[in-house]
Each structure stands twice: as structure tokens, then as C-alpha cells.
Amino acid sequence: MSEYTVTARRTAKSRARSYGGRRPAWKTVILSAVMYVIAFVFVFPYIEMVLTSFRTDKTLLAPTVLPTAWSFSAYTTFFQTTLFGSLGISLIIAFGATAVVFLVATPAAYYAARYKFKGRIAFLILVLVTQMVQPASMLIGIYVQYKTLGGLNAVWALILVNAGFNMAFAVWILTAYFGSIPKELEEAAQVQGCSRIGAIWRVTLPLAGPGVITALIFTFIAAWNEFLTALTLISSPGKQPLPVTINSFMGAYGTDWQHLFSASVIATIPVIVLFALIEGKVVGGLTAGSIK
Amino acid sequence: MWVGPAVLLIAFVVLWPIVTMFKTAFQKISPYGVTEGPAGWSNFTQLTHLPVFGLVLVNTLVWVVVIVVVTMVLSLGLAQLFNLRFPGRKFTRWALIAPWAASVLMTGIVFKWMLTTGSGLLLMVGHWLGLVSSVSHANPLGQAATSMPWMIAVAVFVSLPFSTYAILAGLTGIPSDIYEAAAVDGASRWKRYWSVTLPLLRPAIVVATLINIMNVFNSFPIIWAMTQGAPNNSTATTTVYMYILKQTNLGQSAALSVVNFVIVIILAVFFLRVSGWKAGQD
Numbered sequence: 001m002s003e004y005t006v007t008a009r010r011t012a013k014s015r016a017r018s019y020g021g022r023r024p025a026w027k028t029v030i031l032s033a034v035m036y037v038i039a040f041v042f043v044f045p046y047i048e049m050v051l052t053s054f055r056t057d058k059t060l061l062a063p064t065v066l067p068t069a070w071s072f073s074a075y076t077t078f079f080q081t082t083l084f085g086s087l088g089i090s091l092i093i094a095f096g097a098t099a100v101v102f103l104v105a106t107p108a109a110y111y112a113a114r115y116k117f118k119g120r121i122a123f124l125i126l127v128l129v130t131q132m133v134q135p136a137s138m139l140i141g142i143y144v145q146y147k148t149l150g151g152l153n154a155v156w157a158l159i160l161v162n163a164g165f166n167m168a169f170a171v172w173i174l175t176a177y178f179g180s181i182p183k184e185l186e187e188a189a190q191v192q193g194c195s196r197i198g199a200i201w202r203v204t205l206p207l208a209g210p211g212v213i214t215a216l217i218f219t220f221i222a223a224w225n226e227f228l229t230a231l232t233l234i235s236s237p238g239k240q241p242l243p244v245t246i247n248s249f250m251g252a253y254g255t256d257w258q259h260l261f262s263a264s265v266i267a268t269i270p271v272i273v274l275f276a277l278i279e280g281k282v283v284g285g286l287t288a289g290s291i292k
Numbered sequence: 293m294w295v296g297p298a299v300l301l302i303a304f305v306v307l308w309p310i311v312t313m314f315k316t317a318f319q320k321i322s323p324y325g326v327t328e329g330p331a332g333w334s335n336f337t338q339l340t341h342l343p344v345f346g347l348v349l350v351n352t353l354v355w356v357v358v359i360v361v362v363t364m365v366l367s368l369g370l371a372q373l374f375n376l377r378f379p380g381r382k383f384t385r386w387a388l389i390a391p392w393a394a395s396v397l398m399t400g401i402v403f404k405w406m407l408t409t410g411s412g413l414l415l416m417v418g419h420w421l422g423l424v425s426s427v428s429h430a431n432p433l434g435q436a437a438t439s440m441p442w443m444i445a446v447a448v449f450v451s452l453p454f455s456t457y458a459i460l461a462g463l464t465g466i467p468s469d470i471y472e473a474a475a476v477d478g479a480s481r482w483k484r485y486w487s488v489t490l491p492l493l494r495p496a497i498v499v500a501t502l503i504n505i506m507n508v509f510n511s512f513p514i515i516w517a518m519t520q521g522a523p524n525n526s527t528a529t530t531t532v533y534m535y536i537l538k539q540t541n542l543g544q545s546a547a548l549s550v551v552n553f554v555i556v557i558i559l560a561v562f563f564l565r566v567s568g569w570k571a572g573q574d
Contacts (some may be wrong), residue, residue: 032378038370039380039387042453045402046390048413052405061411063427104297111294125297129560130306136510136531137556138306140538140549141313148312165297165306168511225395228512230533243397249515250401257405264401268394275393276386283457287499 046268053261060257063271074262075291082237083258084264086245089155090224090267093241096159097223098216100169104163105215108198109174131168135161135229149156153236160234162223169222173285177211178204212279218285221271241268311551316546323540335547342544344525344533352509352529354440359447359508364501366448367455368493371548372485374456375463394451400517403446407432436526439519443527446514452506455500463489505559512553 023031052060058072078084112120117232134144142161152156181204189199205212227243234240240248242263249260320331339345374385391399407412415543418424428449432438466489474484490497511532515521521528521536528536530552 028378031373031376032380035378035384036371036380039384043387043390043451046394046404048406049398049402061408063411065413065416100301100346104301106299107294107328117295117322119295123299126299126302130302132560133306133553133556134506134510136512137553138309138313138549139310139531139534140316140542140546141311143538143545144316144542145309145312151452160301160305164301167301171298194394211306221393225397227395227397227516229533231516232538236322243395243513246401247397250404260401261405264398268398270389271395272393276389279457280387283454285462286454286503287458287496 023178030168049264049268051259051266053258055258056259071258072270074258078259078262078266079230081259081263083242083245083259085238086240086242087263088267089239093158093230094153094220094224095160096155096163097166098220100159100163101167101219102212102216105174106168106205106212109171110178110204112171113175113178125170127171130165133163136188136228139228139232142229146233151233153234153239155239157233158223158226158241161229162226163219166219166222169285173211173215173218173281175209176206176284181207210281214281214285217274217284221275224267224271232286252286293408300364309386310553313546313549316542317550319543319546321542325542331543335543336495336551339547339551341545344528348525348530348533349525352439352531355444355447355529357509358444358506359451360501360504362444363504364449364497367452367459367500368497370452370456371459371463374460388453388456390453391450392457395513396450396511397513397517399450400443400446400514403442404433404518435518435523439527443514443518446518447508450514451504455504458500458503459493460492466492493537502514502559502562505558509556509559526572 051067053074054070054072055062055067057074059068067094067254077222108123112124112257118199146152146154146157149157174215185207186199187195189203190196194202207211227247230241230244231247235246237245237248246260246263246267249263317335318333320328320334322328341452370388374381374388403414406412409415409431412427412430414512415424415427415430415432418430419427424430432442470488471484475490479487510531511529512535515527515529515532516535519527521532523534525533530548534545534548534552537548
């Protein structure tokens with residue numbers, strides 16, 4: 001699977017070269033122009049999001065493409081809104097879920113990559129099932145569970161839900177990376193006086209670095225963007241993560257669009273940049289479980 | 293144990309709510325959330341007798357089929373284009389990521405904003421193109437006949453990046469000498485695509501389609517951001533309606549949750565079958 005990413009990218013390059021080599025220049029120009037238009041279509045809602053956040057109260061609903069007057073007040077007053085506290089809650093949930101996934105998925109993936117233990121297949125199928133069923137398909141069960149456990153309005157509930165439902169991706173990516181690292185490297189480290197755990201920590205984990213980073217960023221983004229479970233479990237306004245608070249800004253009593261959009265920009269743009277860093281490995285992780 | 297914590301996490305976060313959901317579906321629960329004893333199958337029978345039940349099922353079917361089919365057809369084309377070599381390929385591929393990485397809720401909200409009566413950007417563009425007669429009167433999210441197509445378009449928009457990337461990964465795995473052989477045999481460009489590329493893309497297409505079906509079936513934020521199922525649940529899918537029902541009748545909502553879950557499990561088993569997942573093979 002990990003070799004898949006490398007070889008796939010290499011063949012991508014060599015094939016691309018042989019493919020369009022004899023295309024006339026004007027065709028390349030037209031193709032390139034068309035592709036830029038397509039690219040624009042995919043980013044324009046986010047451009048509009050940024051532009052709207054700079055509009056002033058008076059020009060908010062003016063039918064112009066660009067704001068006629070620009071204002072940064074949606075950002076400078078952001079700290080005074082409930083959105084600011086929600087940003088902190090979202091960060092805690094996203095970091096918490098990422099930490100749980102790291103602590104839980106790493107040993108499991110390592111073990112699954114190194115040993116053909118009894119129940120290994122059952123474990124991998126269980127992981128695959130968690131990837132396919134989403135919180136939405138058992139929402140009422142989740143609600144009743146945390147209601148019984150006193151987890152409504154609690155950050156730990158969302159940390160666990162996000163960790164549990166996103167662990168599969170980390171397991172696939174990490175199993176592939178660990179599997180591609182020769183056992184002999186660890187054994188050599190152990191000969192040199194490292195403990196078993198020390199060898200994994202100092203040798204295997206750093207070698208699996210790109211996989212680990214991909215898994216962590218992916219989990220972070222998924223937990224950061226999660227909406228439905230948060231909406232279901234957290235009803236008290238001061239405890240809601242960012243997406244839920246942003247959603248509640250679209251109230252019936254007139255929407256505070258500028259703050260809504262400044263919050264959306266803060267919630268969206270960094271995540272797009274983070275995602276771009278791991279883009280090459282995400283498809284592999286999402287489809288890995290199913291194309292064994 | 294190395295695998296222990298992972299199994300515990302799955303048991304607590306995934307298996308526990310499944311059991312709870314089934315238990316709740318067979319209980320009578322008052323609007324205030326008080327459990328009043330066993331209900332047998334009454335939650336399910338009452339659910340099927342609700343006037344909107346049929347409508348919600350039809351909406352869900354249309355929602356899933358239209359979005360997945362349109363997404364797959366468009367992403368086959370897009371992947372083909374992005375696989376060509378042209379200046380700016382890296383940059384344009386990067387732009388394609390945006391709707392995938394961004395929260396679906398935020399994307400839904402921006403589209404709602406761009407369809408705002410009086411000032412929405414998409415309405416203004418539609419007006420310039422002669423499609424919208426009056427920006428200040430158009431209200432596309434006001435009735436199901438226009439809001440459903442818009443929400444379906446947004447769902448396709450956010451589903452395209454993953455599908456396109458999945459098919460691109462499949463495309464780049466096809467060795468180029470196969471094409472050269474086909475070209476030597478005198479196969480036309482279209483013939484080559486139809487009889488060489490598509491069959492070789494089959495695994496990528498199957499996996500992308502099924503992952504899309506799962507995602508689209510369970511999708512909630514787009515509809516919640518844009519119409520909340522309004523007016524009168526006419527734009528609700530089962531997932532949205534389940535959330536709406538939760539506020540008034542937890543038992544019936546759990547019953548609908550069970551129905552949803554069973555559909556997802558059937559899809560999942562189908563998924564494993566079709567993609568040829570064989571336990572011993574990895």
C-alpha cells in the first residue's frame with residue numbers, strides 16, 4: 001500500500017509526459033485555461049466566504065460582487081462573540097481526538113503489521129466496519145448512550161466519538177507504513193541496547209513519520225469539521241464547538257453574517273492548507289480497507 | 293495488549309450505541325424523554341404510518357441515486373482532464389481539494405448565502421445569464437422543487453474531489469504500454485477509453501461509488517444548513533428526519549435510526565462483496 005503511493009506517483013509523472021507530448025501549443029493553452037476555470041469553480045465559494053467577511057454592515061446585502069467598502073471589524077470583534085470560546089472548544093476536541101487516535105491506533109497498527117496473531121482478521125474487519133458506519137447511522141443510540149452516562153454537553157464525549165469513528169483511517173495508513181519498514185532495523189537497535197519500546201519509538205515511528213503525520217492531520221480535520229454528533233450531544237450554548245455555534249448564528253432573528261463568515265474563514269482556510277499537505281496519501285487511506 | 297485499547301475504543305464508541313439504539317427502538321418514550329416501558333414493534337408501525345414517511349424515503353432514494361451517479365460521471369471526466377499534462381496542473385489539482393477539506397456545513401452555509409434573495413451572488417450571475425428574472429424576488433430555497441436540485445448540486449460539489457482523486461489514482465496505475473498496444477491495433481481514442489481504460493478503472497470506480505453511497509446516505513449538514521428539511525419536511529432525507537423526530541418522539545426516532553442502520557449494514561456487506569475483500573489476502 002505504501003509502495004502504491006510511491007509507484008503510483010512515479011508512473012503518473014512518466015505517463016503524463018508520454019501522454020501529451022505531441023499536442024499543439026494552442027491546444028495546451030486552451031486546456032490550461034479550461035482547467036483554471038474548473039479550479040476556480042471549486043474555490044469560488046471559499047473566496048466568497050472571505051470576501052463576505054470583509055463587508056460592512058451597510059454593504060452586507062448590497063447586490064455587488066465585491067464589497068464596496070471593506071472592514072476588518074468582523075475579525076477584530078471576533079473575540080467578543082461566543083464564537084471565540086467555541087473555537088477553543090473545537091481545538092480541545094480536535095487535539096483530544098487526535099491524541100486518542102495516536103495512542104490507540106499506533107500500537108494496534110504496529111501489532112497488526114508485525115504479527116499474524118489470532119483474531120487479526122477479525123480485528124481488521126471490525127476496524128473496517130467502524131469506517132463504514134458513521135455516527136449518523138446510529139445517532140439516536142449515541143444520544144441515549146451519553147445521556148445515560150452523563151456525557152451530554154461534555155467535551156470528553158465528542159473526543160471519544162471522533163476518535164472512535166476516525167481511527168480506521170489511522171490504522172490503515174500506519175499498518176501500511178509499519179509493514180514496509182524492515183523488522184531488522186528494530187532488531188539492530190535492540191542489539192545496540194535499545195528496549196523493545198525504545199526501538200519502536202526511536203527507529204520505527206520516525207521512519208513511519210509521513211504516515212503518522214497524515215493520520216494525525218486527517219483525524220484532526222475530521223474532528224474539527226464534525227457537526228451532527230456535536231449538534232446532538234451539546235445543547236448548552238457556552239459549550240458548543242465552532243460548527244454548532246456557526247450554525248446557531250443562522251437564527252431566525254436575523255443572521256450575523258459577517259461574524260458567521262469570519263468564523264467560517266478561521267474554521268476553513270487553515271484546514272484546506274493542512275489537507276493539501278497530506279492530499280497524496282488520503283485516497284490510499286480511505287480506500288485501503290476495501291481493496292485488499 | 294497492543295490491540296486492546298483499539299478494541300475497547302471501538303466497543304465503547306461504536307458497538308455500545310448500536311445496542312442502545314436497538315433497545316431504544318423497542319421502548320415507549322414520552323415527549324419529555326421518560327421511558328414508559330416496552331413498546332414492541334409499535335414505534336416501527338407508527339413510523340410507517342406517518343404521512344411524511346413515504347416522502348422522506350423517496351427523497352432519500354433520489355438524493356443518493358442522483359448525487360452518486362452525477363458525481364461519478366463528472367469525476368470520470370474530471371480525472372481524465374487532470375491526468376493530462378498542462379501548465380498549472382499542480383495548482384489546479386490543489387484547488388480541487390478545497391471542498392473536500394472544508395467542512396461540509398460551511399460549504400452549505402456559503403451556498404445558502406449565495407442564494408439569498410436580493411443579494412445572492414449566484415442569483416446575480418443567474419440574472420446576467422438571463423436565468424433568473426429578478427434577484428430581489430428569487431427564493432430558490434423556499435420550495436422543494438428548486439431547493440432539492442440546489443442541495444443536490446452542493447452535495448455533488450463536495451463529493452467530486454474525493455471521487456476524482458480516487459479515479460486519478462486508478463488512472464495513474466494503468467501502464468502506458470497498454471495504450472500504445474491499443475493504438476498500434478488501430479483502436480480509436482473513444483474505443484481505447486471504453487475497452488481499455490474503463491475496465492481497468494473498475495476497482496477504483498466501485499470503491500469510490502460505494503464510499504460515496506455511504507457518505508451521501510448519511511449526509512446531514514448540507515440539508516441542515518440550507519433548508520432544515522423545510523417546508524414541511526419536503527426536503528428531508530431519513531437522516532435529517534431522524535434528527536427532527538428526536539425532539540418529539542425518541543422511540544420513533546430510534547426506530548428510524550434502526551432502519552437507517554440496517555440499510556447501511558446491507559450496503560456495507562454489498563461493499564465488501566463487490567470490492568472482493570478477502571480476509572486472508574492482505
